Amino acid sequence: MMAQDFGKRISKKKRQIVSTATDLFTKHGLKRVTVEEICQRAGASKMTFYKYFPNKMALFRHIMNGMIEDGYKKLYEIDAIDIPFREKMQKLIQYKIELGSKMNREFINEMLGPVPETMDFWQEIQVKNCQLFIDFVTKAQGRGDIRKMRPEFILAVFNKLLELILDEDLRKIYTDYAEFIREVNSFFFFGILPVEKQEHRE
Amino acid sequence: MMAQDFGKRISKKKRQIVSTATDLFTKHGLKRVTVEEICQRAGASKMTFYKYFPNKMALFRHIMNGMIEDGYKKLYEIDAIDIPFREKMQKLIQYKIELGSKMNREFINEMLGPVPETMDFWQEIQVKNCQLFIDFVTKAQGRGDIRKMRPEFILAVFNKLLELILDEDLRKIYTDYAEFIREVNSFFFFGILPVEKQEHRE
DNA sequence: AGAGATTTTACTATATTCGTATACATTATA
């Protein structure tokens, strides 16, 4: 009787709904996208949609949570690898950049803009993400990889530098994109490396 | 009393409306974008909008016509330069590619999709564009730059090759993007160059 | 001050979207 489904197999239709909705949301934002449109493109009927999600916002939350989850895993994964902290950071930045191309500020604003409900949700997410990153930094501090500064401050700086990387105009200055990234990365590092590990200090 | 405005100066607000609408339409398509949204982002009131355009579709047509106009000028401009036909073609392809990044198929489909009115309009545009390109080809044939083939056929091939260029997957095969373009271009040419001008013929 | 452009606010008719109810079709499996 297949009973509980063993919690494993997620309905094909559900997956299709989620994936097409992800596409549409990241492209056009929450408000512009219609439940009916999602269903049409997913090749599912509206009834199926409401079988799996109570409403559009729930689907959206589901998707966002998935993204957070991915970020969580990624961060944990990176932290577990046995490489110098600096390389970990590099990997993290790389990941955030890839994410950033989808989750850019415009996209976020578009979602935050008109729907007040999303504001609170976004706050939630930010807080979660914060905590995660702060743990990451705290661990690194425990190992002496970075100076003892308020992790919250480091997070803020990190985010500001990410904004810098996503800045199209600045990017144009560099002929080589990789060089640009290295530049930011190295800047970030000579700011947070503990004194005893820094070679170029005046 | 500034009277007729001398037909020169287009109201700043109108220009802003047109430009923000162009942005929004190219990003999200006709249907997803709201008159109110355009006005808000353009910093204009709805009344101003309806002062200049009778409705959303009219604005859309205005924008599209502008693009056609640009294409017209560009083609004429390219045709007028005293360079080999092959280089003209290269320039034309370059231009179409730039345009293609905005006017991609997805965008077009999105507009054609739900609004039946746009279908007819798009037909109109296609016909105009066709005629233009066909003139271009006919002239070239008159000069002996290309073989005597039905211009309509050449247009069709040209468009197919453009689709090829915009194909992400194919693009990935080439490490150098310029090489890719050259490849397509050269393929196109050794297909249409008149026999006496071809060097590598079996 | 005075004319034209622009905004603000308020409003209506229309269209869209949401979410549900019902009856029907498909698939899988015991």
Add this chain to the structure above:
DNA sequence: TATAATGTATACGAATATAGTAAAATCTCT
């Protein structure tokens, strides 16, 4: 085959959004 589970088609009412208009207030020039 019988029995569920899953999905579809269609239609529907209610809430909401949008288009487009009207009239009065405000702004911006000269």
